[in-house]
Amino acid sequence: xxxxxxxxxxxxxxxxxxxxxxxxxxxxxxxxxxxxxxxxxxxxxxxxxxxxxxxxxxxxxxxxxxxxxxxxxxxxxxxxxxxxxxxxxxxxxxxxxxxxxxxxxxxxxxxxxxxxxxxxxxxxxxxxxxxxxxxxxxxxxxxxxxxxxxxxxxxxxxxxxxxxxxxxxxxxxxxxxxxxxxx
Amino acid sequence: xxxxxxxxxxxxxxxxxxxxxxxxxxxxxxxxxxxxxxxxxxxxxxxxxxxxxxxxxxxxxxxxxxxxxxxxxxxxxxxxxxxxxxxxxxxxxxxxxxxxxxxxxxxxxxxxxxxxxxxxxxxxxxxxxxxxxxxxxxxxxxxxxxxxxxxxxxxxxxxxxxxxxxxxxxxxxxxxxxxxxxx
DNA sequence: CCGTGGTACCTCGGTCCCGAGGTACCCTCA
DNA sequence: TGAGGGTACCTCGGGACCGAGGTACCACGG
Numbered sequence: 001x002x003x004x005x006x007x008x009x010x011x012x013x014x015x016x017x018x019x020x021x022x023x024x025x026x027x028x029x030x031x032x033x034x035x036x037x038x039x040x041x042x043x044x045x046x047x048x049x050x051x052x053x054x055x056x057x058x059x060x061x062x063x064x065x066x067x068x069x070x071x072x073x074x075x076x077x078x079x080x081x082x083x084x085x086x087x088x089x090x091x092x093x094x095x096x097x098x099x100x101x102x103x104x105x106x107x108x109x110x111x112x113x114x115x116x117x118x119x120x121x122x123x124x125x126x127x128x129x130x131x132x133x134x135x136x137x138x139x140x141x142x143x144x145x146x147x148x149x150x151x152x153x154x155x156x157x158x159x160x161x162x163x164x165x166x167x168x169x170x171x172x173x174x175x176x177x178x179x180x181x182x183x
Numbered sequence: 184x185x186x187x188x189x190x191x192x193x194x195x196x197x198x199x200x201x202x203x204x205x206x207x208x209x210x211x212x213x214x215x216x217x218x219x220x221x222x223x224x225x226x227x228x229x230x231x232x233x234x235x236x237x238x239x240x241x242x243x244x245x246x247x248x249x250x251x252x253x254x255x256x257x258x259x260x261x262x263x264x265x266x267x268x269x270x271x272x273x274x275x276x277x278x279x280x281x282x283x284x285x286x287x288x289x290x291x292x293x294x295x296x297x298x299x300x301x302x303x304x305x306x307x308x309x310x311x312x313x314x315x316x317x318x319x320x321x322x323x324x325x326x327x328x329x330x331x332x333x334x335x336x337x338x339x340x341x342x343x344x345x346x347x348x349x350x351x352x353x354x355x356x357x358x359x360x361x362x363x364x365x366x
Numbered sequence: 367c368c369g370t371g372g373t374a375c376c377t378c379g380g381t382c383c384c385g386a387g388g389t390a391c392c393c394t395c396a
Numbered sequence: 397t398g399a400g401g402g403t404a405c406c407t408c409g410g411g412a413c414c415g416a417g418g419t420a421c422c423a424c425g426g
Contacts, residue, residue: 156343
């Protein structure tokens with residue numbers, strides 16, 4: 001997840017660790033702040049695997065900065081993670097939002113649509129948080145006001161996301177169709 | 184999180200590990216399935232800490248079952264986690280939903296309302312996933328269709344949840360007021 | 367009567383991440 | 397001029413969870 005976000009931000013531009021830290025904090029920080037004791041070891045791992053390149057530059061303000069740049073191998077890795085995301089990136093909201101933040105890097109509209117379709121399938125499979133035996137319970141079936149809240153909010157989210165997904169998939173697939181005709 | 188869910192389910196009734204597993208799978212499983220290699224060590228930790236009590240019973244169907252029961256210390260721990268939840272239970276959606284699933288165990292409506300108020304404060308602090316410098320970007324400000332999707336869906340969720348939160352807090356506080364008058 | 371599948375529990379190595387700590391540099395302001 | 401605060405990077409111990417493996421028991425079908 002963190003690794004993914006790092007590669008995603010570096011795909012756009014060269015950054016140093018500190019700047020990366022603030023961007024990641026913006027993306028996921030209000031939900032789950034990321035400790036820098038997590039960030040730097042992760043950067044080191046990526047550098048050791050040659051997925052990012054490190055250049056030490058004299059710091060303009062404070063300590064010397066380690067400018068980070070994504071390597072061709074890193075780009076390939078990111079694109080692969082975008083094209084065939086792990087299941088948790090489809091089902092877990094935090095992961096999914098993170099994926100969406102960088103999905104534009106996958107330039108092929110058909111491939112983008114395919115990823116959105118996976119999320120669509122996931123959202124359309126009937127599921128609830130609470131069950132009576134095998135039967136998924138709906139908001140109306142539940143007395144507990146807090147559990148009813150969970151179901152109501154989840155339903156509103158689901159509706160909004162389904163609408164957006166369907167519209168966007170249609171647009172992307174139309175675009176993909178036009179590109180196929182042109183070639 | 185897992186520890187919390189275990190105590191939450193056991194607060195209601197005695198269960199064995201396997202049954203606990205299916206209930207937790209229902210609650211959080213469609214988002215992030217929980218491995219039984221995680222569940223059993225966690226149960227053991229809780230048992231060692233005397234938060235749950237274990238009784239081995241002859242299995243009616245298959246292997247002998249370890250019936251689990253929450254202890255008074257376990258109940259106290261759960262109620263404390265409900266009354267003063269850690270920050271991540273307020274900000275992270277998965278944690279928050281899990282908290283809501285068991286919030287009814289906290290019988291005092293004023294205490295329940297206080298927890299909902301913490302979530303309200305969190306949702307009302309302006310935040311975005313994307314920034315232009317310091318300025319949080321809104322859906323209309325973003326060109327990338329995927330990032331716009333994130334912002335649109337997040338806004339819809341936020342609206343639905345705020346409406347529910349405000350209505351429920353009002354109800355709970357009215358109830359708390361009546362109870363104060365009565366005593 | 368033996369294999370398969372479902373129930374129930376457990377172990378162990380490994381990954382991801384946290385958080386509390388530390389170092390070093392530079393700027394600002396009293 | 398020196399104390400405080402912001403920038404930038406790093407280490408280390410530990411906790412939560414995964415996942416691939418294993419054991420054992422029972423029921424059912426061929």
